[in-house]
Amino acid sequence: AQKVTQAQTEISVVEKEDVTLDCVYETRDTTYYLFWYKQPPSGELVFLIRRNSFDEQNEISGRYSWNFQKSTSSFNFTITASQVVDSAVYFCALSDNGPRGGGFKTIFGAGTRLFVKA
Amino acid sequence: DVKVTQSSRYLVKRTGEKVFLECVQDMDHENMFWYRQDPGLGLRLIYFSYDVKMKEKGDIPEGYSVSREKKERFSLILESASTNQTSMYLCASSFYVGGRNTIYFGEGSWLTVV
Numbered sequence: 426a427q428k429v430t431q432a433q434t435e436i437s438v439v440e441k442e443d444v445t446l447d448c449v450y451e452t453r454d455t456t457y458y459l460f461w462y463k464q465p466p467s468g469e470l471v472f473l474i475r476r477n478s479f480d481e482q483n484e485i486s487g488r489y490s491w492n493f494q495k496s497t498s499s500f501n502f503t504i505t506a507s508q509v510v511d512s513a514v515y516f517c518a519l520s521d522n523g524p525r526g527g528g529f530k531t532i533f534g535a536g537t538r539l540f541v542k543a
Numbered sequence: 544d545v546k547v548t549q550s551s552r553y554l555v556k557r558t559g560e561k562v563f564l565e566c567v568q569d570m571d572h573e574n575m576f577w578y579r580q581d582p583g584l585g586l587r588l589i590y591f592s593y594d595v596k597m598k599e600k601g602d603i604p605e606g607y608s609v610s611r612e613k614k615e616r617f618s619l620i621l622e623s624a625s626t627n628q629t630s631m632y633l634c635a636s637s638f639y640v641g642g643r644n645t646i647y648f649g650e651g652s653w654l655t656v657v
Contacts, residue, residue, distance in 0.1 A: 434583070458644060470633070470648040516585060518646070523593060523639055529574065531637070531646055532602065535585035 427452045429519050431534035438507050439542050446502045446537045448517030454478075456522040459493065459500045464536070465513040473515075476500065507541045514538045546570070547649040549634050555655045562621040564652050566634030575617035576635040576646065577601075577609060586633065592617055593639055624656045 428451040438444045450459065461473040474484060476493050484491050488505045504511055514536045523529020550565035568575065574593050578586040578601075588601030590609040598609050606628060610618045617636075621628055634649040 431585075460646070468651060472645050472647070475645055518586075520644060520646075523574075529593060529639065529644075530588070530591060530599065530601070531576065531635075532588055533578070533586040535583060 427519050427521060427530070427532050429517055429532055429534035431515075431517055431537050433537045434535070435538045435540065437540040437542065440509060441506050443503060443505050444507050444539065444541075446504075446515050446517075446539070448500045448502065448534060450498050450500065450517070450519045452519060452521060454522045458520040460518040460520070460531075461491065461500075461502050462516045462518065462533075463513045464516065470516070473502075504539075507539075509541050509543050512539055512541045547634055547636055547647050549632075549649040549652045551652050552650065553653045553655075555657060556621075556624050558625060558656055560621075560624050560656075562624050562654065562656075564619040564621075564632055564634070564654070566617045566619070566649060567615050568617075568634075568636040568647070569615065570636065570638075570647070571614065572636035572647075573614070573639040574637045574644070574646075575611065576637075577607075577617065577619045578633045578635065579603070579630040580633055580651070581630050589619065589632075621654075624654075626656050628654065629656045630654060 430449045457478045459476045463471045492501045517534045520531040547568045576591040577589045592611045608620045632652045635646045637646045
């Protein structure tokens with residue numbers, strides 16, 4: 426069965442600090458997809474990144490970076506030099522390889538609420 | 544831009560009522576999903592569908608049913624609403640093709656059952 430665990434319920438940092446959000450997943454599939462979404466106070470879910478299981482290359486996008494390690498089934502998200510606007514709930518998600526060979530059932534972790542104080 | 548539209552943003556229903564939550568997407572996506580979001584529990588998958596008339600149970604299907612008569616429309620049905628179904632409901636859609644399977648969400652429907 427698939428499972429996504431975000432053990433950190435809430436994190437509070439001061440602006441300009443670096444912060445890492447942890448995500449650990451479980452799946453029996455050899456092909457799967459991992460995602461991070463941001464949910465700011467306004468409520469809409471904003472897509473941040475998608476990774477497939479064959480691509481373990483880490484990715485950097487501005488102040489955001491992601492560390493995917495299959496050996497530990499982790500897909501951690503780091504925000505460098507955090508800003509107040511980064512305050513949000515962040516969700517990690519896992520999509521299996523469906524009957525047609527593409528992304529299918531997608532489950533989410535419980536989310537990590539990040540507070541960035543000025 | 545992908546658009547996932549949920550018909551009602553806020554609803555208040557009475558216990559025992561039958562409730563319909565409608566969702567429409569305009570990107571010809573094969574996959575559609577219904578989640579509910581509750582504090583501390585994140586998004587939990589209720590039902591999903593990868594084709595017209597196809598449906599699969601998610602992790603918490605009890606008390607819910609779904610209908611997908613057309614590719615663009617996915618309806619969530621609460622046969623007899625109960626107070627523990629008070630929640631925010633999120634509809635989403637995606638392509639099934641792995642390289643394009645980003646999930647897009649609607650704005651959510653806040654349901655209160657009294």
